[in-house]
Amino acid sequence: MAEVEIREVRKSFGRLEVLHGVSIGIQDGEFVILVGPSGCGKSTLLRMVAGLEDITRGEIRIGTRVVNDMPPKERDIAMVFQNYALYPHMTVAENMAFSMRLRRARQAEIDTRVKRAAEILGLSALLDRHPRELSGGQRQRVAMGRAIVRDPQVFLFDEPLSNLDAKLRVAMRAEIKELHQRLGTTTIYVTHDQVEAMTMADRIVVMRDGVVEQMGAPLELYDQPDNIFVAGFIGSPAMNLLAGQVEADGFRTEGGLKLPIERVPAGWIGRRALYGVRPEHIELRDDGVPVEVLVVEPTGSETLIMVRNGAAQLGCLFRSRILPQPGETIRIAPNPALVHLFDAETERRLVH
Amino acid sequence: MNDIAVYEADLATKRVRRRWSAWEVWGVALLVPYVLVFLLFVIYPVAYGFWLARDPQAYVALFEDPIFVRAVFNTLVFILVGVNLKMMIALLLSGFFVHERLWIRWLSVLFILPWAVPSIPTILSLRFMLNPEWGLVNQLIFRLTAEDGPNWLNDPSLGLTFAILVHIWKSLPFWTLVLVSGRLAISRDLYEAAAVDGAGRIQQFRFITWPSMSTLYITCLLLSMIWTLGDFNSVYLLTGGGPADLTHVLATLGIRYLRLDAVNLSMATIVSAMPIVLPLVYFMMKRLSR
Ligand SMILES: Nc1ncnc2c1ncn2[C@@H]1O[C@H](COP(=O)(O)OP(=O)(O)O)[C@@H](O)[C@H]1O
Numbered sequence: 195m196a197e198v199e200i201r202e203v204r205k206s207f208g209r210l211e212v213l214h215g216v217s218i219g220i221q222d223g224e225f226v227i228l229v230g231p232s233g234c235g236k237s238t239l240l241r242m243v244a245g246l247e248d249i250t251r252g253e254i255r256i257g258t259r260v261v262n263d264m265p266p267k268e269r270d271i272a273m274v275f276q277n278y279a280l281y282p283h284m285t286v287a288e289n290m291a292f293s294m295r296l297r298r299a300r301q302a303e304i305d306t307r308v309k310r311a312a313e314i315l316g317l318s319a320l321l322d323r324h325p326r327e328l329s330g331g332q333r334q335r336v337a338m339g340r341a342i343v344r345d346p347q348v349f350l351f352d353e354p355l356s357n358l359d360a361k362l363r364v365a366m367r368a369e370i371k372e373l374h375q376r377l378g379t380t381t382i383y384v385t386h387d388q389v390e391a392m393t394m395a396d397r398i399v400v401m402r403d404g405v406v407e408q409m410g411a412p413l414e415l416y417d418q419p420d421n422i423f424v425a426g427f428i429g430s431p432a433m434n435l436l437a438g439q440v441e442a443d444g445f446r447t448e449g450g451l452k453l454p455i456e457r458v459p460a461g462w463i464g465r466r467a468l469y470g471v472r473p474e475h476i477e478l479r480d481d482g483v484p485v486e487v488l489v490v491e492p493t494g495s496e497t498l499i500m501v502r503n504g505a506a507q508l509g510c511l512f513r514s515r516i517l518p519q520p521g522e523t524i525r526i527a528p529n530p531a532l533v534h535l536f537d538a539e540t541e542r543r544l545v546h
Numbered sequence: 547m548n549d550i551a552v553y554e555a556d557l558a559t560k561r562v563r564r565r566w567s568a569w570e571v572w573g574v575a576l577l578v579p580y581v582l583v584f585l586l587f588v589i590y591p592v593a594y595g596f597w598l599a600r601d602p603q604a605y606v607a608l609f610e611d612p613i614f615v616r617a618v619f620n621t622l623v624f625i626l627v628g629v630n631l632k633m634m635i636a637l638l639l640s641g642f643f644v645h646e647r648l649w650i651r652w653l654s655v656l657f658i659l660p661w662a663v664p665s666i667p668t669i670l671s672l673r674f675m676l677n678p679e680w681g682l683v684n685q686l687i688f689r690l691t692a693e694d695g696p697n698w699l700n701d702p703s704l705g706l707t708f709a710i711l712v713h714i715w716k717s718l719p720f721w722t723l724v725l726v727s728g729r730l731a732i733s734r735d736l737y738e739a740a741a742v743d744g745a746g747r748i749q750q751f752r753f754i755t756w757p758s759m760s761t762l763y764i765t766c767l768l769l770s771m772i773w774t775l776g777d778f779n780s781v782y783l784l785t786g787g788g789p790a791d792l793t794h795v796l797a798t799l800g801i802r803y804l805r806l807d808a809v810n811l812s813m814a815t816i817v818s819a820m821p822i823v824l825p826l827v828y829f830m831m832k833r834l835s836r
């Protein structure tokens with residue numbers, strides 16, 4: 195186990211710079227998830243930690259060693275690839291034993307480690323099979339087994355669940371998290387799925403276009419998004435963002451809708467801003483603003499209702515089972531304590 | 547008669563009685579030309595060749611001819627040493643040509659040339675280069691060392707070596723390309739996973755490349771051996787079988803007998819290559835039908 199320090203790292207492919215100075219400090223034993231839309235440079239960063247891409251500028255440290263010029267095999271890391279990259283001509287057991295075999299470990303030790311990893315992952319019955327004889331979920335497990343057997347300083351995962359169906363993904367999510375709690379190995383995990391990030395991470399790093407937008411614990415990002423990108427990216431269904439201006443007694447949207455604010459930020463009266471409220475922070479209230487119902491999506495436990503007032507559209511999530519008809523008018527009110535305000539120009543959060 | 551046979555006989559009589567469907571008529575109509583061409587241009591010449599080579603006396607004469615024995619030996623050297631060497635070089639080179647660099651792309655175009663140009667002028671020009679008196683090579687040697695260079699093609703071992711080298715030079719590009727395509731089919735992830743697992747270059751070859759390529763490689767090896775048996779140009783154009791008929795292979799020896807008007811010996815030469823060809827073809831077919 196080790197800490198990982200990524201300092202001012204840049205990466206260029208030819209003349210194109212895809213990472214513009216990324217700094218992340220990862221503590222020993224921490225489970226950190228890099229999340230962001232496709233193409234933002236998550237995999238590139240992970241591969242730089244693994245040693246599969248060289249580092250154009252900046253420094254990466256694993257434990258006490260700067261690994262910039264170190265080949266992957268000396269970094270003492272294990273990586274799980276998106277499409278597993280299992281060796282097709284080796285059995286499950288051989289796949290898992292491969293790294294130890296290369297290090298000339300004693301056969302007895304290899305056997306015990308493979309056996310233990312297989313038990314942890316429920317692969318004991320499959321040890322003699324070849325990868326092509328396994329289902330997607332089983333392959334995924336073998337890929338993890340291969341990483342576990344190494345007992346490395348750091349685990350690296352690159353979208354390991356994205357090739358699985360939804361149900362298996364949820365199950366594996368829990369399993370990976372449990373595995374991390376059990377082994378306590380420092381882990382860097384890449385995904386584009388914010389739900390995965392929210393449910394598994396100790397800390398989330400939100401990236402966009404080669405820069406870090408915000409870092410923090412999952413609920414920190416949920417409660418205090420630094421900017422509208424993070425606000426829209428974290429949380430599902432996504433936060434509603436309405437343009438308008440701050441007034442002395444609340445927020446007026448461009449469509450003329452009057453929405454409550456708990457405390458008007460100093461010096462912002464009359465200035466243009468964005469009003470952010472999560473669907474689950476909107477309540478039904480008789481003294482709320484009237485809106486027209488567009489779509490009703492009941493899931494049983496909660497009801498998602500899309501509503502409209504003029505040009506402004508909002509998603510509202512209610513715990514109660516209410517079933518208004520499309521076209522009907524309901525009255526809603528955001529919970530002022532849970533409203534976010536963002537500067538319309540810089541798109542950054544207003545402290546208030 | 548067992549049940550299946552009865553059933554098949556039954557089907558057969560039914561088939562005769564039934565009129566042919568339009569599909570079947572077309573099927574047969576399209577098939578007939580191929581069958582005729584096959585009979586005319588494959589079965590007939592082969593059968594005729596065997597018929598010409600039917601005289602047992604021809605084989606006695608052949609086996610008593612020291613040139614024939616030497617040619618068999620040369621053929622085996624050509625196939626076992628030459629082709630294996632060629633395929634190993636091709637395997638090595640294919641690892642170089644899979645790299646995605648612009649200059650490697652251009653280099654590979656140049657590299658194809660020996661395979662793409664016609665044999666006769668290129669091999670003849672090599673022969674002229676190796677001429678002991680006025681060839682380019684020995685002139686250079688003389689200019690640099692003031693001594694006469696070796697009499698390249700007048701030495702039977704050197705002559706055969708050069709014939710093998712010419713063969714490699716000529717067909718190496720083709721096999722390299724085939725093996726490049728084999729290498730390109732291997733996912734890059736596997737190499738990356740192996741690198742993370744701690745495999746160096748040689749181990750990556752041993753555990754990733756070779757297991758994925760071995761089937762292709764061995765198929766290519768067999769195929770190349772079969773084709774090389776018929777490679778007439780490399781020897782004939784370079785040494786003409788000389789000196790003293792010591793560098794013949796079976797393919798050129800057959801022509802030599804033809805030119806001596808010994809048609810039956812010529813055919814017998816070809817037939818005597820069968821013990822080499824048939825096992826190769828057999829293994830080849832067995833691999834392909836897997
Ligand atoms: N080998 C490469 N050569 C050139 N550009 C690349 C290469 N790998 C990735 N990129 C570019 O770098 C950017 C980030 O890619 P990547 O790290 O794979 O994104 P993510 O994993 O977040 O989806 C993308 O714009 C991609 O096109």
Ligand SMILES: [Mg+2]
Nearest residue numbers: 236237238353
């Ligand atoms: Mg990626």
